[in-house]
Amino acid sequence: MNKEKTTTSIILNSAAETIAYNQDLLTEILLRLPTKSLIKFKCVSKQWLSIISNPDFCLSHTLHHQCNGFLSPTALLLKGDCFTPPSEFSIVPLKHYSKVPFFYYILDSDIRILQSCNGLLLCESNRPNYFICNPTTKNFRRIYCPRNSYYNSLSKFSVSLAFDPLKSPDYKIICIWESYREPSKFNLDIYSSKTGFWDVSITTFEVDDESIDLKDGVFCNGRIHWCGYGNEMLYFDVENECLETMPMELPTRMDAPEEFRYFGESRGVLYLAVTYSMPVCLEFDVFEMARDYSQWNWKKRLSLGDAVKVFPELELGCIEYCPGFSGVCFIPSEKEDEPKVVVWADGKIICFNFSEGTWNKLYDLGPGIKIGSLYLGEDDHLHYERFHAYQYFENLSCL
Numbered sequence: 001m002n003k004e005k006t007t008t009s010i011i012l013n014s015a016a017e018t019i020a021y022n023q024d025l026l027t028e029i030l031l032r033l034p035t036k037s038l039i040k041f042k043c044v045s046k047q048w049l050s051i052i053s054n055p056d057f058c059l060s061h062t063l064h065h066q067c068n069g070f071l072s073p074t075a076l077l078l079k080g081d082c083f084t085p086p087s088e089f090s091i092v093p094l095k096h097y098s099k100v101p102f103f104y105y106i107l108d109s110d111i112r113i114l115q116s117c118n119g120l121l122l123c124e125s126n127r128p129n130y131f132i133c134n135p136t137t138k139n140f141r142r143i144y145c146p147r148n149s150y151y152n153s154l155s156k157f158s159v160s161l162a163f164d165p166l167k168s169p170d171y172k173i174i175c176i177w178e179s180y181r182e183p184s185k186f187n188l189d190i191y192s193s194k195t196g197f198w199d200v201s202i203t204t205f206e207v208d209d210e211s212i213d214l215k216d217g218v219f220c221n222g223r224i225h226w227c228g229y230g231n232e233m234l235y236f237d238v239e240n241e242c243l244e245t246m247p248m249e250l251p252t253r254m255d256a257p258e259e260f261r262y263f264g265e266s267r268g269v270l271y272l273a274v275t276y277s278m279p280v281c282l283e284f285d286v287f288e289m290a291r292d293y294s295q296w297n298w299k300k301r302l303s304l305g306d307a308v309k310v311f312p313e314l315e316l317g318c319i320e321y322c323p324g325f326s327g328v329c330f331i332p333s334e335k336e337d338e339p340k341v342v343v344w345a346d347g348k349i350i351c352f353n354f355s356e357g358t359w360n361k362l363y364d365l366g367p368g369i370k371i372g373s374l375y376l377g378e379d380d381h382l383h384y385e386r387f388h389a390y391q392y393f394e395n396l397s398c399l
Helices: 002-021 023-031 035-041 046-053 055-064 304-310
Strands: 075-080 090-093 112-117 120-124 129-134 139-144 157-163 171-178 185-192 197-206 218-220 223-226 232-237 242-247 258-266 269-276 283-289 296-303 325-332 339-345 348-353 358-363 387-392
Touching: 023 046, 023 055, 035 046, 046 055, 075 112, 075 325, 090 358, 112 157, 112 387, 120 157, 129 171, 157 218, 197 242, 218 258, 218 269, 258 325, 269 325, 269 339, 296 304, 304 339, 304 358, 339 387
Parallel strands: 325 387
Antiparallel strands: 075 090, 075 387, 112 120, 120 129, 129 139, 157 171, 171 185, 185 197, 218 223, 223 232, 232 242, 258 269, 269 283, 283 296, 325 339, 339 348, 348 358
16 A cells, blocks of 8 residues: 555656646646636746746736637626725625735725726826736836826826737827817827837827716727717727727617716627616616627616516615616626626626526625625715726736
């Protein structure tokens, strides 16, 4: 028996030595491991640290874990407007339990996420202090905008992130700022992580800032898109460095004033959810942009009343003009091209699956626990809160 154990031990040691001295074989094995495991395995040896930290390995690892040309989020980061303390987020796991290390390794206070883009977060602390962060690796880089872009603190100012790790390890930041001498005239600057420099005033354009939301850019198909409220919206082709318009007119809507627009994308398709301001309104419309950018198509009117039939514990519509749901976002489904629509509803996270036509509970914090409820005052109600959802991707992308 001892002889068999000794033989097995010798074989295992021999196999381990073979892998250790064959860097190509070791690399192929490491490429197949989950991101969180690789973070821990950096401590195994200097050789493993060197391999895992190599930008080429990080890019190859991301490519190895893509599915049909797209990355899938691991979790959602839920942030409230009113009752959530700065730098605190609620984590909604999508694949497995994800503990996101926000933001203790950054000394700045009042950190605010502006955009999530394929594993990197664009964040802001105190204007004009911005930084790019990979919460998986706990790495971040401060980005200082060109002086002329924030010369006048009263002018309109926004930044957006463009990053596709399946095509390049480099990212770009698009900064749009209003000329303080000429209101409604905007300039566009681009920062490249590859060069480490800004290209100033790539283009200049005029737009009514009330008709275009320049703050919440959505990166999709190599372009940054900004939602409009009139007949047009804007997008910036990052590779070709050109600004274009596309139709914004919606084919249908409810006979009521709009409350919010939730603009997002899933697997290369743009989506828009529109909620309405009524004493009690548990419905919202979902629109899908044609792949050729020719028009918005109405997809479905979703009713949270149908969700209440499935989950009777939800108390929605109990306060006038505060329906009790928000944070609408779009994530890919497991099997189909159709997206899932995720909604914060009365402290629970539910989603509508277009493939199945059903409401499902995505995440439940447990009896009596509601996201955001710990931060309410005596006269506050959770339904007054409006939530924003940011997708979190686990990857090794370098900064």
